Amino acid sequence: MAALGLLGLIAVHVARLTSTAFESGPAAPAAEWVTVAKPFPAFSLSLPELADSNPGYAMRRNVAGGGRQDILSWGEMNGLSPHVMIEVYRPAGEAAGFDSAALEIAARLKNGGAATMKPAGMIDTKFGEMALVAFTMGPARQCLGFVRAYIDPQLQILGWHCVSGSAPPSRDLAACALDRLTLLAAGSEPKVRELFARAELKRTFCGQRSHLMTPLPKLGGHGPAKWEPVRR
Secondary structure, three states: OHHHHHHHHHHHHHHHHHHHHHHHOOOOOOOOEEEOOOOOOOEEOOOOOEOOOOOEEEEEEEOOOOOEEEEEEEOOOOOOOOEEEEEEEEOOOOOOOOOOHHHHHHOOOOOHHHHHOEEEEEEEEOOEEEEEEEEEOOOOEEEEEEEEEEOOOOEEEEEEEEEEOOOOOOHHHHHHHHHHOEEOOOOOOHHHHHHHHHHHHOOOOOOOOOOOEEEOOOEOOOOOOOEEEOOO
């Protein structure tokens, strides 16, 4: 009887340990993306129209597949001043293709902005036509997203322009930013170099088709930039 009682106590203890293990659930998965410290920039872009003209630069690697995201950004998404973000995504083993423009934008938002997304037509850029998506980040933050994906090389250019107030962001600034996006280094990806070289041949110099045209004012709001020739 004593032996049976001891076996019963052991069974109860094991059951409690098993129950606790199931209640705690599996270990948290590893981060899908990691940010690379002090990355060597692969892309360059100047936006003197913005009061904060120096971009932040981040590079992230996908842990599982090895894909790379290069992200240039100005201002803060939830701030008061204009905010611009452009991401160049080169997937590897983690992705076989790209989703729609709205889904790609939504995947990068951290709050309810995706719920207010609406198609906003197309915009012509040196990379070809890009799909536009309008969305809001709260009642007083209007954003315009843009996306263009390629199959060969597998690459996606994605971004947005956000401003405060009720008026929509200027499409001209988004088009101008894409017009100035240039490649600094492609590593061992000759097709990426070729893509940007071909795009450069279609550059419009922010609609003026001349290197003698340059923007004058810096934008503290969301109005379109004004242009005039530089007198040398």
